[in-house]
Amino acid sequence: MSLFSVRRSPGLSPVANLRVDPGATHQRKLSGIADNAGELIAQVRGDLKKISGRTNVLLANLNDVTGSSNRQQLAGILSRTNSLIAAQSPRIDRIIAQIEALSHDADDDVKKAGPLLEHADGTVTNVNATVDQMRDPLKHGLVALESTMDQAKNLMVACRCLCAATMTTFEMRWRTLGSPRRTSIS
Numbered sequence: 001m002s003l004f005s006v007r008r009s010p011g012l013s014p015v016a017n018l019r020v021d022p023g024a025t026h027q028r029k030l031s032g033i034a035d036n037a038g039e040l041i042a043q044v045r046g047d048l049k050k051i052s053g054r055t056n057v058l059l060a061n062l063n064d065v066t067g068s069s070n071r072q073q074l075a076g077i078l079s080r081t082n083s084l085i086a087a088q089s090p091r092i093d094r095i096i097a098q099i100e101a102l103s104h105d106a107d108d109d110v111k112k113a114g115p116l117l118e119h120a121d122g123t124v125t126n127v128n129a130t131v132d133q134m135r136d137p138l139k140h141g142l143v144a145l146e147s148t149m150d151q152a153k154n155l156m157v158a159c160r161c162l163c164a165a166t167m168t169t170f171e172m173r174w175r176t177l178g179s180p181r182r183t184s185i186s
Helices: 022-065 068-178
Strands: 004-006 018-020
Touching: none
Parallel strands: none
Antiparallel strands: 004 018
């Protein structure tokens, strides 16, 4: 039996008349499967042996864990855990309630702090503006003060010089006036 059958219909090309025999397609697929079946069965057997080995290890581990001594230990641990939870449950509930209350209070405080922060921001802005306004006059004032201080320093130096000169003149006159006059005795 052939895979394809050709029938001639008037007015159609031979390609349009080409039809596939459905039985031949299935036969070809089954032939391919049969060729690969041996390899597939060997591969599945190997995989099953691996799975079986791993399953045996798992079961052995489960038997160790579920042995009577381990079961007793696990039961003791679970019993102590249940007791601890039962004893601490009211305390845990109180802590949770306090945390919820603090969270609620914190939310209220944040809401209340909003206008305060806005006011503080406005105050800082005002201070910055005032400092900016005062900066130039203060600079000019400091320059004028420095000039005045220099003038006062120069005046003090002049006063010292004047005082020193006056002292020198005074001392000279004092010596002249204060020294005994020699009079001749005749």
